[in-house]
Amino acid sequence: MKEIGAELEQAREAMGVTIEEAASDLKLKPSQLENVEKGNRSVFKDVFELKQIIKDYAKYLCLEYEKLEDEFNEFVFEYTSKIPLDEIAKANEEKKLEKKEIVSPYTIEYKRRMPFRTFLITVLIIAVVSIITYVVINQLKGNGSAYTSNLTYYIKGEWNIWI
Numbered sequence: 001m002k003e004i005g006a007e008l009e010q011a012r013e014a015m016g017v018t019i020e021e022a023a024s025d026l027k028l029k030p031s032q033l034e035n036v037e038k039g040n041r042s043v044f045k046d047v048f049e050l051k052q053i054i055k056d057y058a059k060y061l062c063l064e065y066e067k068l069e070d071e072f073n074e075f076v077f078e079y080t081s082k083i084p085l086d087e088i089a090k091a092n093e094e095k096k097l098e099k100k101e102i103v104s105p106y107t108i109e110y111k112r113r114m115p116f117r118t119f120l121i122t123v124l125i126i127a128v129v130s131i132i133t134y135v136v137i138n139q140l141k142g143n144g145s146a147y148t149s150n151l152t153y154y155i156k157g158e159w160n161i162w163i
Helices: 002-015 019-026 030-038 047-060 065-081 085-098 115-143 146-156
Strands: none
Touching: 002 030, 002 047, 002 065, 019 030, 019 047, 030 047, 047 065
């Protein structure tokens, strides 16, 4: 990373451009370009932002930005391949804790109910209704009054006996 920064700094000085002028032209802060030239990768939160700054800065200085991009990619690969797996797992856990979800009616994902659960509820409702019907019919049969008998015939579907 320091080699990339040194190459950018040499090209800027060869053109006779100050950091303030370059930062103004690129719409960046002078401190960002200083950090790029010094090779301070840790100052930047996002690697992709740093890569874009290097690319834009190289184009501004009329350098071969593809070559610098490749060098930066190699640096990132070499740097990330040396990170222990424990640190990566720890960073993932911290990222999960930091993540705040935006909740709105448009982003809520509704969970699909399991078909088995729906089937089970339907079976239970049918069973309860059947038991209640059975109990009511048996109670009406056991009473023996004329009204009860006629109601029993009606429930059974024998319409011609109904008074």
